[in-house]
Amino acid sequence: MLGHVLKLSAVGYEQFPCACVRVRRNEFNSFLNMYFSKPTDFWALTKEHTIAIGDLVLIRKLDTSVVPTVMHSVEKVVLRHGHLVDPITKKRVICDVYEDELALRNNLVKTLLQQRLSRLS
Known part of the structure; x- marks a missing residue:
């Protein structure tokens, strides 16, 4: 059951x-x-x-x-x-975004912020 x-x-x-x-x-x-x-x-x-x-x-x-x-x-x-997993792609879903795409987006934001901070310094 x-x-x-x-x-x-x-x-x-x-x-x-x-x-x-x-x-x-x-x-x-x-x-x-x-x-x-x-x-x-x-x-x-x-x-x-x-x-x-x-x-x-x-x-x-x-x-x-x-x-x-x-x-x-x-x-x-x-x-x-x-712990939601998409049955087709077998990837974990957070809200409406895949977990790996969310991690990639976070890494891009961090690198952009570091570049802008280095330009200001």
């Missing part, structure tokens, strides 16, 4: 790291003959993953649970919050 991380916490006496993940599921309404999105929250173990609030993660149900209240585990971090 795919969902967003809402909370990070530690559960149990041994303080297992876990996250509250909100998964949106489609629920069928037989009267209207339509599906509607219904949010469901799951607690998932996050042993070897470093995740943050807002990340999009893939969770799977555990065969045997370590803690009775936690039945899922985080399998993969699909998309980090605030």
Whole structure:
């Protein structure tokens, strides 16, 4: 199941790291003959993953649970919050500009400022 991380916490006496993940599921309404999105929250173990609030993660149900209240585990971090990547060029995007173009622009501005300051001196 795919969902967003809402909370990070530690559960149990041994303080297992876990996250509250909100998964949106489609629920069928037989009267209207339509599906509607219904949010469901799951607690998932996050042993070897470093995740943050807002990340999009893939969770799977555990065969045997370590803690009775936690039945899922985080399998993969699909998309980090605030880290946008263009799917076609595979480049990182900041606002509407690629990261490498932004760095090039900053370097050009620095060199122009240094040239003008050297002329004034």
